[in-house]
Structures are given as C-alpha cells and as structure tokens.
Amino acid sequence: MTRFVSHGPDPRDGRIYVLSQELQLAIDVALATDRPLLLSGDPGSGKSSLAPFYAREKRLRYYEHVVTSQTQAADLLWTFDSVRRLGDAQMHRGRLNDGVYVNPGVLWWSLAPESARTRGGLLQDTHRHDPLNRFHDERGTRGAVVLIDEIDKADPDVPNSLLVPLGSQEFTIAETGTIVRREPDVAAPLIIITTNGERQLPQAFLRRCVTYTLPAPTPEDLVRIAQLHLEHEGVLFDNETVDLAVTLADELIHVRDNEQSGRERLPSTAEYLDALRACRELHVHPGHPQWPLVRSLTLAKSPQQDG
Template sequence: MTPFVSHGPDARDGYIYDLAPDLQLAIQVALATDRPLLLSGDPGSGKSSLAPFHARANSLRYYEHVVTSRTQAADLLWTFDSVRRLGDAQTHRGRLNDGAYVNPGVLWWALAPESARTRGGLLQDVHRLDPLDRFHHQEHRTKGAVVLIDEIDKADPDVPNSLLVPLGSQEFTVAETGTAVRREPDVAAPLIVITTNGERQLPQAFLRRCVTFTLPSPTPERLVRIARLHLDHAGVPLDAETVHLTEALADELVRARENDGGGRGRPPSTAEYLDALHACRALGIRPGHPRWPLVRSLTLAKSPQQDG
C-alpha cells in the first residue's frame, strides 16, 4: 500500500487502533449483512479512526466525507458544477458534455470506480488514479473499499432518510445526466462506517437499517494499551518511567470522568488522554510536579466555557 502521510494530532492515517473483539464482531456483522456500521460514543473515543484503520489493515480503498449542517445526501453520491457549465455554455459553441461537470462522490467511487472514472461512460478514461482515495491505491490493487461518513447527526434529518435507498440498493441515478450507477460486479461490498455524537436524534427508519455499536467508556487498562500502541509506533522506549506515566494519566482521566457526575461539562476522552501524555513527555511534567494541576486542567479536566 502506498504510504499515506498526514500530520497533526488527528492524522486518520489508519496505522494505530485498539480493536476490541466486540467491535471486530460488529464489523463482521455489518459486512455479513451488507449494512452500514453506525458508531456512537463520546467525542474523541475513536469512532472516526476505525474506518481508516480497517482500510489500511485490509488493503482497501479509503474514502471519507465529513458531514456539516449544509451537507445534502446527494453530496455523497455526486455533485454537478452548474455554474461552470453555464459559463461554458455562454462562451462555447456546440453541445457540451455534461459528464465534464459531474464530480463523483465517495459512494460512487466506492461502489463503481470504473464508472466514476468515466462518469458513467460520458468521458474518456482520463482519471487513472482515484482522486478521493486517501491512501492513493493504484487502480489494480484492490476492488474493495471503506467509506467513513463522519458526524451524520450534524446534517438535516432528511439526509439520513435520503441515503436509505442508495445505501440499501447500492445504486442511484445522476439526475443531471441520467447516468445509472450501481455496484460493479467485481467490486466487493464496501464497509460503510457512519459516526454520530448523539447531538441530534437519527430517524428510526435509518437506525433500523444499520448495525449499531456504541464505543464503551475508556478503562485504565484500555487507555494504557492505546498509549503503548502510539508510543511503540513513534519508536518511544517503554521504560519504567514512561509506563508509570501512562498508568498515572489513565487513572487521572477515569477520576476526571467520575467527577463529572453533574454533567455540566463533556467528560475527557481517549484523545485528551493522548494529548496529556504527549504534553507531559515533551515538557518533562509528571503527576506531583508543581505544574501538573495546570496541565491536567488544560487537557483532562477542561472546564465548561462560561457565558459572557
């Protein structure tokens, strides 16, 4: 697989994930039933990281679409550049090829990559590489795919309902060109991972058509295991002092979550545990250090924002 290089604390490069047996079974059930896997859980609990990990571990193409309040269901299937077409119509003679103004979305590429390259046969095969595959596979490498639809609860409630038919039948029609898109015979059914933070209730009809799994709250043992995976990937020696730090921070995070019983703030997550670990290692701060309370408040025990 071609290396995918990404920088920043939330790389989504698929290299590291602590895959629990229950979550592995949920993936297997989703694949066996050909249903989307709907993941819920606290922000920062690892929902969005599962899809790239599964793709990289199984040499699959990987696509993601981050949902916003302005996302429409069609955006995951295709978009049509009507503004550019109008401009070209005013300056060119002759009939325009509408295929030149169609941009396949993540589900089109996942279900029918050959059709996506040629816009359903309207264009010559000029897109030899898949532009939306984040891992940049060569076209002959794989016929399977993973699609991440991230934070679907941010969208209007009509969006999940509008996805029911294309997700269920794995086919749709491009309105502007009449192109019928369906899963190609030699393409394996994709694993579609959909995440929700629970900010908005999803339609019951949509929930019935998903395999649902809620990521559990972190335990000290799992936090330490995740820390070891990250440190090992970074080439950091796991000496006694580092191991003690991972354990102490795990205990601190669990206490911070337990002390948030009032529900006024969001409980700290796995992502914030890793932030605290990286900060302590970089700055040479350990629990008991004079600056530790401030580091703790900056990473693990964040106070709710005040109005004003």
C-alpha cells in the first residue's frame, strides 16, 4: 500500500472540490442577481472550501475573513489604527495623514483595489502587492471572490450592518470621510458567506442573500472526494484503496442514519477523510481489532460530556 504523505487536513488552497450542478446554479444565481451566496450545512461539509476553489478555477482574486464573536461589520470594510495615530500625534505634534492609519478590509479590496492601494487617494500608489489576496499569482484580475466564514458566530448586529455596503457596494470611511464604491472596471465580486446554524440570522439579511444548503453526502460523493484528495496527494487510488474508501463511506452513512441519538452533530466529509487517512497510515480496516477505536476517534465521536 502506498504511504500517505500529509499536506495538511485542510490546506484551503482551492485545488480540490466536487462542484455539483445544483451548487453551480446557486453560484450563477448569486452572480446574476448580484447577491451574496449564503451557504449552510453540517460542519466539515465543504462550505468554506468552495470560495477558494471557485476563485482558483476562474482566476479571480481571493479574500477571506473568518468571523469571531469579536468581529464588527466595519472589520470587513476597513480598520483604523487610532492608537498608533494618537502616539504619532503626541510625538510629532504636526498635521498627520490619516490615510497612513487606515487598513482596507476584504470588501474594500474586492470592490475597489486601486482605491485600497491609495487609501482612497490619501496616499501615493506604491504599487505594492495586494496584501489580503490569498492567490498572489493572480492579483492582476479585475474580479474577486470573498469568503465571509461562519457569520453566525458574530453578534446579530453584524449581518444587519453589512446590508447597505453589500447591497449598494459603497461605504464611507468614518475617520477620513472617504467614499469607497466599486470601481467601474471591476466586476462585482462573488460574496460567499457560510453559517453553521449556531445562531439565527436576521430575516432582513436572509432576504438579501441567495441561500443554499449543502446536502448530506452520498456514498458515491464520498468516494469521489476521497479519490480526488488522495490522487492530489500522490496516492495511487488502486483497488485496495477503492475498497477501503467504499467501506468507510458506507460506515459513515450508517453512523449518520442509525446513531443520531445523543449526538450534537453528525460525522462529516472531513471526518470521513480523516478515517480514510488514518486507516491507510495505520493499516487498519473494518474488522481489524483496532477498528472500533479508530471508528470512535474519527466517525462515531462520542458527544462531549460536562465535567
């Protein structure tokens, strides 16, 4: 059996994704209507992987912002280093250029990259590379994909505060009065927003999104995903590996269908890949004495208990 060479469980490099016809249609509708695409689905189902894949396939600039409980809507637009400015003002006691203290966020770069480079005309264009574009080799393109990951972790005010800038593709920098709007030669970005359903999103926000829920994977889906990942990692997808992938796919579906009681969530595609990699690396397969433990560590994880 060929030894598995790890490249990380989730490199987020956009090189592998199985894009269904239904999901492609959802993207097309989002682009046609100029609306964000809100993706829901189980954790580990591939919501966050879609954006870098689509950006790489279409040779678009790619930005991502992972939302936390501390995220404010303005963080996606710009941040202002008021502490640094105060220190400089106390030290120099002269007139300061506020553009120095403005840091464009992912939506500013996606809508108006030339404005972002000059901080809305307050700085000279230094022709520096776009610091937030994850695919620097494709930075010259005039289109972009933006991933806003796990929006449901933010305070409910955050989605509502994004309605106007996402809808009008225009906003004003409070500290400088600079108006940022999508540049004429820049295509409207594809905004992909993910949610794990941990918090109810505002209805006004939902109405302004194209929504799509990733379906539960079929055994055929899982095996195809496994093949793409392993072949990308240089692993021969031979008959032995196919048999293991099929067996583990059936096992995951069995866990999802028959062992839901007491579970906070069901095993995902990511955990299926973990099980496959572990079995290959450790030479364990269903029926092996160590299989029950491997199964409980990857596919059939016990819910956490309060201690």
